[in-house]
Structure formats: C-alpha cells, structure tokens
Amino acid sequence: MPHENTRRNAVIFHGTGAxxxxxxxxxxxxxxxxxxxxxxxxHYPGLNVEPIAAFLPKVLAxxxxxEHTVLIGHSGGAALLLALLEHIDVTVAQAVLVAGYSTKPNTSEEPVLQETYDWAAIKAHVRDPYFINSRVDPYGCDDRQGRAMFDRLGGTQIVRDDGHFGDHxxxxxxxxxxxxLIG
Known part of the structure; x- marks a missing residue:
C-alpha cells in the first residue's frame, strides 16, 4: 500500500480508433x-496510426x-503498454492488458507494434502484469496472444468469453x- 501522502495514479489507454x-x-x-x-x-488519435517509434516519445512525455502507477490498456492501447513498459525507467505497480497482443493479430497494419521487444526490460518495469483475453476475439486479440505475453512476462492470464471487451x-x-483486479 502506498504511503498515505503518495497518490496512486492510473492511466487508461483506449484502443485503436477509440x-x-x-x-x-x-x-x-x-x-x-x-x-x-x-x-x-x-485521447491519442495517433495510436496505431503513427509508427510506434514516433508515437511513443509523445506518450512518455x-x-x-x-512505483504507484497502474497502467490499463485496451486492444491497441494494450499493445502500446509493451513499448511503454520497455522504455520507462521505473517499475510500475500494475499493468493490465485487455485484449492485448504482441504480434499482428490479423491482416491489418499494426504500427503500434515494435519489430522486437526486450522482454526482460518489460518484465523488470512492472510488478504485477495481467493479461485478459477472450477465447474468440473478432480482431484476433485472443487468448493465444495473451498466452504469448504471459509466457514471456509471467503475471496472471485471465481467459474469458467476452469478445473484444467492448467495440462499436x-x-x-x-x-x-x-x-x-486493480489494487
């Protein structure tokens, strides 16, 4: 639990086009x-539109x-969290990746994805990662995507049958x- 004078903060990153x-x-x-x-x-209209190398510095700034930060990302916002966690210089309390993915989930362009990830750096920058995916996701952000991240980062994987957890x-x-889940 944070010290009473320390305010916990949370950042919720929307998905692509949201x-x-x-x-x-x-x-x-x-x-x-x-x-x-x-x-x-x-609101980041450039999410998954601009290449991550150009987009990420804006988010970081x-x-x-x-250490009291909780990061929540949905879909493209969850994919953004991987790059964010790799490049920050602190260890955040929690990261929750909802319908997240680390490789192309479908045939769409995915500028939010990096070519490769430093999984050790990502793991070192989050104490408590969660991956929430559905068995069937209309965009391919399914439990196999969650499992791939869980296998590299540990934490907790939750598999549901809730589609994309919100969409048009x-x-x-x-x-x-x-x-x-959020502490």
Whole structure:
C-alpha cells in the first residue's frame, strides 16, 4: 500500500480508433477516482496510426510513471503498454492488458507494434502484469496472444468469453473484473 501522502495514479489507454468516453473507460475512471486514484484517460488519435517509434516519445512525455502507477490498456492501447513498459525507467505497480497482443493479430497494419521487444526490460518495469483475453476475439486479440505475453512476462492470464471487451458493436459499459483486479 502506498504511503498515505503518495497518490496512486492510473492511466487508461483506449484502443485503436477509440476515444476516452467510450466503452468501460469512463466507468473505470470514476471507480478508480472514488478509490483515491489520480486517473488519466488521454485521447491519442495517433495510436496505431503513427509508427510506434514516433508515437511513443509523445506518450512518455505526457505522463508521469512511478512505483504507484497502474497502467490499463485496451486492444491497441494494450499493445502500446509493451513499448511503454520497455522504455520507462521505473517499475510500475500494475499493468493490465485487455485484449492485448504482441504480434499482428490479423491482416491489418499494426504500427503500434515494435519489430522486437526486450522482454526482460518489460518484465523488470512492472510488478504485477495481467493479461485478459477472450477465447474468440473478432480482431484476433485472443487468448493465444495473451498466452504469448504471459509466457514471456509471467503475471496472471485471465481467459474469458467476452469478445473484444467492448467495440462499436459490443456495448461494454462496465468491467467489474478490472475494478476488482486493480489494487
């Protein structure tokens, strides 16, 4: 538990083509705020549009990361967390990758992905990683993608049958599991 004068912070990264006000993002933001977190849900229209080498420095410059930080990413935002965790210089408390992936999940271009990852660096920069994927995901961000990351990083893998956990055709306004997982 953080020292009483230390404010825990959480950053929720939306998925490709999404916005902070869709899906479960605002709901989770409110829940975490009620629990004392300083919450950011930034809008990054360049996510998975700009190449990660150009996009990542902007993200690193826009946020503060410390040992009390919780990072949550959905889909392309979860893929972003891999690059983020590789390149920060602290160990964050938790990272939750929802419908995340580390290799191309389908035939779409994926500029958010790096060619390779320094898995040891990523592992060293997060105390408690979680990977939440569905057995069947319309974009290929499935449990096999979660397992590939889990095998390299450890942590906890959770497999559900909840599709993509929110999409233009899948309302997913709350996400109770996430609220329970975040410490």
């Amino acid at each position: 916005r902070p006000e869709v899906c479960w993002y605002p709901w989770l933001g409110r829940r975490l705020t009620e629990r004392g977190y300083a919450v950011e849900i930034p 826009n946020h503060r990361f410390d 055709d899948q309302p997913y306004d709350t996400f109770e599991l996430l609220d329970r």
